[in-house]
Amino acid sequence: MIGIGQESMNKLIILDRDGVINEDSDAYIKTLDEWIPLPGSIDAIARLSRAGYTVVVATNQSGIARGYFDVATLDAMHERMGELVRAAGGEMGKVFYCPHGPDDGCDCRKPAPGLIDQIVTEYGDVTGAPLIGDSLRDLEAGVARGCQPVLVLTGKGAKTQDKGLPTALGHVDVYDSLADFTDHILKD
Template sequence: MQQKPLVILDRDGVINEDSEHYIKSAEEWQPIEHSLGAIAKLNANDIKVAVATNQSGMARGYFDLATLQAMHKKMATLLKEQDGKIDYLEYCPHGPDEGCGCRKPRPGMLESILHYFNLPAEQAYFVGDSYKDIQAARAIGCTPILVLSGKGRGTLNQHPELEKQIKIFQTLNHFVNELLANATA
């Protein structure tokens, strides 16, 4: 029996609405339409879901750890209402100039997630809306997926070559629908 894939998600712009001014509170954290339902569909099909999210707003002083935890608690609560959950969550609190190994496009968070699930990178999809997400997936060998929600359309405009290189979907929900349709085909 073939092992089910792992689906790793970026957070802002994939699960929730993004803002060029950062999501700085649980009140500002608003799910993208159908994204939570998409995660619940993965859960219902016994596909593990992880999140890898850069959160440099902490390093920039826009919010603290308690606020980040409140955002993630809101996400978990809203997911639970749809019988969904995140199986594992990694975040990078560092700023872009700190040189850490976890901040995307570096693959540190993805390495931690794959280690946690004891899976090879080839069994994981990484769904993101930024070029940094694509770079991180490629750096470790995950299958990169670009969604056009969040910064995705701008990412594709800046990197039109992606259209010939990776799969692109309107939203997380569109990706999940295709993944599940192909799994049962």
């Protein structure tokens, strides 16, 4: 396990949302009722926050461009996430999202690094910061800006691992879940 631990300089952790924090769906998470946290994920974020980490989210949300839900619904999901983390004794950093569709040609839809660039603008250097995702595009976006890629096997993570990870990513730590990652990083 390289580059991740209490010695991390900026103590920033970047999370994908669907499949890492909450259940994922090929039919999209379209309503507040469909936004269901994965077991242990909210507590994991709260624990990281209490340990001094700033936890932010970088998420593709093409359901907006596709007309499946609107920004107000997305904001309600993120407000619920923040409320749950606060109730568990932690604080959530900012949520960065790409509202564009796959053919819109934006620079913020992962694997493009635009969301990571927005995080740099808001929080500073992300070099070495863990970027935790369940898909190859999450990891590629982080690696493009010097983040340490971390794959969780929740969501699409097991399928991503089964397909094989390209050597261009460098070393990728793999954990069963966000809770498992948090247990590891906070074990000392």
